[in-house]
Amino acid sequence: MARTRLYRNGVLVSEDFNPADISDHLDEPGVAMWLDMCEPDEADLATITEELGLHRLAVEDAVHEHQRPKLDHYESHLFLAAYVAFVHPYSERLNTSEISVFITPTCLVTVRKEPSFDIDQVVARWDNNADLAKSGVGFLLHGLLDYVVDTHIDAVQQLDEKIEQIEEALFAEHVDLKPLQRRSYRLRRALMGLRKVAGPMREVLEGVQRHGSHLVDNTMRPYYADVQDHVLKSSGRIEALRDLAATLRETELTVQSNQLNVIMKQVTSWAAVIAVPTLITGFYGQNVNYPGINTEWGFWVSTLVIAVASVGLWWSFRKRGWL
Structure with missing residues (x-):
């Protein structure tokens, strides 16, 4: 089921209209539109592909899963692939959800690969910062990227807390190493997975500001810089946690040797x-x-x-x- 929004001069004037009507507003001045599709195939994207002039390689990437986080520059649009990340509350397992984005001067098209991507969180950010809507597609893209990067920071924080739990259990009076070793292994895998989806976001943000300079105006530039700062922060913390997880493994081996x-x-x-x-x-x-x-x-x-x-x-x- 597709969702749509139409902004005119920074004001939300229409919502959930027929996606076929997007072409009627492409040439209007001061218009920014959003179209969201969940689990579409190439046939579902055929209409907007023709109307927005989307490159067929970008459409293929949007349909196929497991793209690496990236930003591709085409003549008429940008194509972005990114992942949100969540840590399971009762284990160290990392869950990710992929989204593909077509970025044109007047339209933002989001293609979710699975319903677990909570697009309502993105919409809520747009509504909470409606005063920035005059920046058009740059405003819409910022809300999306801000949500994606914030999930990475939240995942880092959750993994940090789980490392502290393992450390406390490791130095308890009576230690059962088997469950701790399993948790430590899942933790290292989660950090590796989070690094794969969060690390490339630095290049993605730099590419958006470089190739999408017509989208990022002076109003939105500080907000994009803030998102990029969050990306650097999450990347640094991930590397620190990976080092800490390696130290944790060495400590487990030391405890095991002492027990022996x-x-x-x-x-x-x-x-x-x-x-x-x-x-x-x-x-x-x-x-x-x-x-x-x-x-x-x-x-x-x-x-x-x-x-x-x-x-x-x-x-x-x-x-x-x-x-």
Whole structure:
């Protein structure tokens, strides 16, 4: 289902009109239009492709999934591909949703690859900054890019919190490393995925301001600079978190090694405790005369020696923290 908007001289004059009427307003001065389509095929894009003069390569990219974030410059328009990113609230799994955008001097066409892209959030930003609508398509594009980059920052913040949770669990008194290792692995994968969708946005923003200079007027230029600053901020934090995740992995290996050392000390200590009665009973089992041989009191003396020596070793190892 397509959604449309028509701005004239910075004022929203029409909404959800028939997309076929877009061509009637292309030559009007002071007009900016928006068309949104979700999961269209090439046949759905055929009408606007002819009306807006969209390049067939850009149309193919808009239909096919898994494009890398980019900005392509064509003679009559710009084509932009980007991703929003969300972290699952109960795991470290990263979810992304792709959007393709055709940018012409008078029209912004958004093509969502799946319904999970919340276009209502973009519309809300336009409504909250309606005083900037006189900037036309540059205003519409800014609202979209601002939302996309903000999802990257939110995802970075969520992953940062999950790293802190893993750190706290890692240094708890009783540590179960298996679930922590799984969480750490998912975290590193999420950071890698976020880097792939957030990192190229710097070049995208620079390209918009360079090739779309006719769209970004003096009013919108500071707002685009603010979005670009957010891109640099998110990219820097992603790199810092990747380094922190690598350090976290090294810490996990250190904790695992320490746990193994403790286990080895415990095994060795118990082996020492068992060695004492083994020595005594082995000695008394020889065919030699010894005090108390073939007497009841000799048996009890040897048993007492075994018990006292074993308890003494156990207490000594316990005091040293080996058991």
